[in-house]
Amino acid sequence: MKLSNIEYPQRTQELAILLNFYLMQIKPIDMKPIGLRDEYYSVMAYLKIVSQLEKLILSFVYNGKLERKEEQNIIDLLYDIYKQGDGRFKLGEIPALAMELTESQMQAINVILFGQLHDIAKVRLDSDYTTALFQLYRVWHNKFKRVSHKESYSDFIKKRNNFILQNSFPVLENFKTDFWVSRDQRITKLQSTFDQMFASRNSVKVLCVNLFAPQFNGEAQVAAFDGEAQIVFLNEALKKLRTEMRKQEHYLGLFYKLEYGVDGHFFYFCVVVFENSKSLAIRDLYENVATVWQAIYMQSHSLDPQVKPRLAEFLNSKLYRTATLQAGVISRSGPSYAQFVRTTLAYIANAPHLLQILYREDVCAEEEPYDRADKPREIPKKAITPRKPKKLEHHQENQSLLQALKLKNVFKPLQKDILDIGLCYEHIPYIYRSYSQNILNFTPAMIRMEVAVLLAPVWIRDPVMNEGKEIKQNDWGGLVQDEPQEQKSIEILLQYAEFMGPRVLCFIAAFLMLPRQQYSPVYGYSLYKTALHQKIRELMALPLKLFKEQIKGLVDKQLMPVAVFTKLDSLLTSQRFHTESLQDWLKVQERVKKRSFLRVDSYVKKLENEQNIYREVEFSITVLKPQALKPIDTLLKNIIDHFNKTHPQLIGYVGYWHLQQVDEQKIQYIATLTFYLDERYIESTGTESWFEKLKYQAELRLGKKTKALHIDEIEVKQIDNLMEYVGSFQSRFNKKPHPRRYTSSLLFALMHRDLYWMHTAVLQKQILIRGRTGYKKRTRKKTKKQV
Incomplete structure (x- = not known):
């Protein structure tokens, strides 16, 4: 059964994110008090069961069956349910277990996850989950004995597992499918509000913080500030926060959720949305919220200056910008938007229903857990002035290298790349002083080869064309010398193989792979350059692994020195070694090195x-x-x-x-x-x-x-x-x-x-x-x- 366009692996991952973040929220800062550690870890174990249960239910609902591995997973899951339910949550003491009730006669069962330790509030699991967990608990709890003592243990286990699976499948099948539809509807409702905050903007900045109630040390103060006082303070403080934040120039709105920790303290988790202003960093926005909350905090409670709490004690500075929840800059057209909606907003929308806070037998959940600025300011559309690219000195006027290579039909982006090559070779004699004279002697040959390899992947036409009785070559053909001259240059360059770059070595490898003495004197000039052009294109398109294998073959035939393979093996490293081509690798290097260059250039200028x-x-x-x-x-x-x-x-x-x-x-x-x-x-x-x-x-x-x-x-x-x-x-x-x-x-x-x-x-x-x-x-x- 297809619930929506969202596949079940994504749904299971989203629930895992929600539960993991919830465990972060309720975790006590101090685990030393008696009972806190045990209570927290028992909740962790039970939520792990919930996550595994939903994964199996979704697999069954979407696919109509379970895979063999999943069948074993459900047997393991039932054992965990039985162990946790019989121990921590006392499922075995529920009267319905002793009564032989049918599934339709069973009432929804509430499992209290935690809260008994402090007896201020309690947190219970959603009734749909707890009913399914209790039904699976009954499956495991049912007695299943050997029919005969002659029956082997393995046969007994096999029958027992089959019995468990047969009785578990109806539980998975009867799980309400509108459960996930309701989840999606709650998320969509908050998403609509979030879109209204965007208005005509392309991006916003989002900040996630925890807003805490006052913390006291004295016994009298602690007794006076009980659970009810905490909730009253937080509700009043949140109203004031919303009022004060609306006065902020860049404020667009916020989403919030009441939290209750294992240590017995209430607090609000807030997601605050601001305009994406270049003048305000995330840290500045955090400090704005902190300042407002501190003022509310101090006005509400006149405290001794000596025990006045620090800002960090009532405002959590942690920004949830990890894989757990999405925050920071959210772009409407980027992947951050979808991740924010399906994680951060999903937590605000669904966590109060999945993990319900019970205070005085009432569920603490709001229908509209958000605040939105009354009239979001529309950003007037201005003419976009394109940012001027950073100019290097050799990009401004010089065209002598292009003229020397007789390149007339090259697009401007490629002209820039060619000038980059010329610039680098101009400085090499200074960088390597001991080899300066040698480099100056064969720099023209290396530049030709570099440019030929640079242009080959985008130069589709054959470099030399036979037009009637006349042979004409285009710009690329002019970069390659006659075969004997090129052979002589390559023999000299291979003496410095450990210095060569990947493009020059690619050119040399392509040249050495060409068959010798195959062409007639009439067409040899034409076919040689065309074959070289095609071979370079083939090598540039090869994955790095296969490219190195080609080089290794030339080394084994003693056409190239071992130093060539050693150099390329050290230089050509990639996480996508089996799929990334040499051409793609060079593009990545250019992007990475450009960023590094800009950082170093800025450092040196300072x-x-x-x-x-x-x-x-x-x-x-x-x-x-x-x-x-x-x-x-x-x-x-x-x-x-x-x-x-x-x-x-x-x-x-x-x-x-x-x-x-x-x-x-x-x-x-x-x-x-x-x-x-x-x-x-x-x-x-x-x-x-x-x-x-x-x-x-x-x-x-x-x-x-x-x-x-x-x-x-x-x-x-x-x-x-x-x-x-x-x-x-x-x-x-x-x-x-x-x-x-x-x-x-x-x-x-x-x-x-x-x-x-x-x-x-x-x-x-x-x-x-x-x-x-x-x-x-x-x-x-x-x-x-x-x-």
Whole structure:
């Protein structure tokens, strides 16, 4: 039977969310008082039974049967019902059990979950649930004995289980299906109110808080403030809260539910809705509610100033922004809206009916548990001004790379990507100084290959076309050289395989996979470029797993060095390794690196203000060749972070790792770091002794790990005249002198270098070495003048 468009797995999950959150709400803050722990855990055990029961009922109602595994689950469930019912809830003492009543003659049974301990109020389970639980309890309680002593135990258990299943199915089948329809109707009613709060807005901000009644320590005060006093206070305070919140400019409304904890205290759970204003953060909205509730609290009770409760004692600061309940920014068109309606609003709508609070035999539940601002302010529609994208220096005017590659028919988004490639290769000679001349020699070939692989997936036409007696090639065909020339370039590049990026290696792999000596001289030129174009498209569309297997095949045939597979195996990691293609992986990397670049760029701009100066330090650590960089990187960062926190003249730092081959047995890891110092502090002290202290700390702590990290030599030095050296390799895109040490373009190249030119041994999740932004503001101590 189909209840609605909502499938039963979703319904069972929603009930589990509701019950889990309810357990969070009723849990005592202090479990030490006698009996609280036992009562809370017995409620937890019983609600677990309820969750499992609904899962089985829904499966039976939707599918008309239970799977074999579910049949075993219902047998286990009946045992749990019998154990809990016979122990904690005394179902065995109900008179109806001893009477042989038919199912139609049985009356609804109320199971009290908790409340007897304090005898202020009680919480009972919905009668539909409790009736089903009692009926299943009777099924297990019925005596079922062996017919004969000759009957084996396994046969007895099998018959007994069949008997239990046959008598349990009618209970599941007779469960009222309008039970879930009523639930959905209550949710829909609150959803309609929530939509009215939206009005013409696209999104709102939602805050979830618990509003507590006063807490007292003295016995006389506690006795005077009993359950009735708590409810009276909360009801009056909630009315005042609604009145005061309507005066708030951004307030749209609230939803609320009375809660009763295992510790015997009442409180309100409130979901407050505000406009999604950029000027107000979630924390600001929380403080607004806290301030209003505090004022109501203090006006209602004149307390001794010494025992005046703190804000945290009567307003819960926890924001329910987890998988339990949805809060925060709710967008009408996003998934957060549906999740908010089916979890947060569902809790307000249905929890009072599923878990009923009984106070003086009356059920505490409201028909309209919400407040809405009288006239929600409509937001006047304004002309939308598109946000200007962040410009990098090389994006403004330069088109020389596109002209050099003779690319005329490329869309603007792809032109931007091509300029990014050119920018990164412009900075690589400076980043890897020891290989600068080699890189400059074959940079044009690498850029061609990068751009060819970038365009291949979107370039559908064949690169070379035969038009009558004339052979014409388009822009993509112009990126590829003749086969002998390309072969020569590839042989040179493979000598630096451990540095190459994934696009260049993809181009080389596609070239090496082409069959040799297959084409006639007349058509060879045309078919070679077309076949290469098609092979690149195939490799880019392969899942990472299969792409690596293709590379491994070339390595096994000795067409590529082992270093190629090692590099790609270290670089191409993904949680969707079996399904994500190389093209998709590169797109993800671009998005991730863009966010990282913007954060780093913002961090460096804050450091490079007019009151800071910078100094360059180079850490050279020579190790035996198998030693990995990661433990050395971790140790060096710890040294610098500690130094950064303890020396007031040091404001922050940023830098990067590179590598140099010493000989066949040794390699040198080199960290080039820029330290930013407070210029005023340096001028007042007249010394830069900070470097000697940093050098001492680095050499001391790294020296202690010499054996463990296979360190052969440690050298820490300042770099003089660095800007002159940088100028010799500075990008031709940056013709104007720039006062910054790290331009945006240089930072962009550093963040992306693992996609273009970066040694396998230096590959790390964190590309840059950078300081933290959470250090306390440094102030100089004022010295008293001597009289």
